[in-house]
Amino acid sequence: MRVSVTVNDIAQEHDVEPRLLLVQYLREVLGLTGTVVGCDTTSCGACTVLLDGESVKSCTVLAVQADGGRVTTIEGLGSEGHLHPVQEAFREHHALQCGYCTAGMVMAVVSLLAENPDLDERAVREGLEGNLCRCTGYHNIVRAALSLSGTGDRG
């Protein structure tokens, strides 16, 4: 089936099998490997991207469901030397250890701040419950998100 998706502001069009998952489309068809697969069971959130501005787990969305939509991946947020404010906050607060969950965490924080720019710690922790960090480095991730709360600085 033919799908047209705007990914990181670039229009894409491909023939895909209906069973192709969005994460496979991003990684294997478009070569955008910044989005990783973690659990592959809708739990860990490592594959989180934005679909029409909202965080989704791309291992649980079919590429055909994103047809006509707008997808943002970690590659679409900032650029080398010009990080997105959420990426900058993660760097500043050392909000990563092994880094595997980081792309998904960053995308989840972007979506969370877009929905609620004024977050307290509880709201951040609950808002990130769909993203697991197996290094258990949550403390600095929460700090990074809180540093942007109320600043309006979310790109």
Place this chain on the structure above:
Amino acid sequence: MIPASFDYLRAGSVEEAVTALAGHGEDAKVLAGGHSLLPLMKLRLATPSLLVDVARLHELSYIRTGGGQLAIGALTRHGELQRSGVVRQHAPILSQAASLVGDPQVRHRGTIGGSVSHGDPASDLPAALLALGATFVVQGSAGTREISADDFFLGFLETDLHPDEMLTEIRVPAQGSAGWSFQKFTRRAQDWAIVGCAVVRGDTDRVALVNMGPTVLRARAVEDALAAGASSGDAARLAPEGTSPPSDLGAAADYRAHLARVLVGRALDEASAARSTR
């Protein structure tokens, strides 16, 4: 994990979806948010030959009030239920239950109609709808019919929906001044409930349980005891009566029975307090 191959049809109307379903029988499945169905398909526990994608039927995404009830389109997403001021005002238990489903990403995609149609006894929204006394409107080849939530859930992942029918609307009576509580016990964030319960205390008391049998179910013994004048504490002790909780990795059946007693007790007290402070 990759689902088995299937054909994909994007329905342009409810009628088109129903016609496709009628033509394929039980081999076809309705796809809305996909957050119950796609995980099953990835594990190959479900291998439908046709997916009928109804997610673009935006006319099925709405929340309306009128005539003392709330009408919710089947494609309304959990996040919308959670944040809707209308739902918070007229059916706050539904808003609360929606806020406890999965995690933000799941709530961005999952729909109330999908959750109800899936018929998972561990789901939160069906129990809240049972406690509210909801009615489900379904459309099929033979037309439209209404099914009471009490008659809808027949077995594990089994509902009264015929293969050629899809759920289009959920109707719930406005809670008014009824007290309410939704309790969910999980071991980890974002999990399904080990046990949950939904209580609405209005003119009558309705108590529904999550994950205490093959379907969400009413705690009839508790309701009957309350109707006969029992205290909350005495009634709550009857919560496991008539249930058949599973033993699995999450908990043993007798622990689930214990949880049901504790959670129903808490919910009855919280609902009473909510009612008396109005």
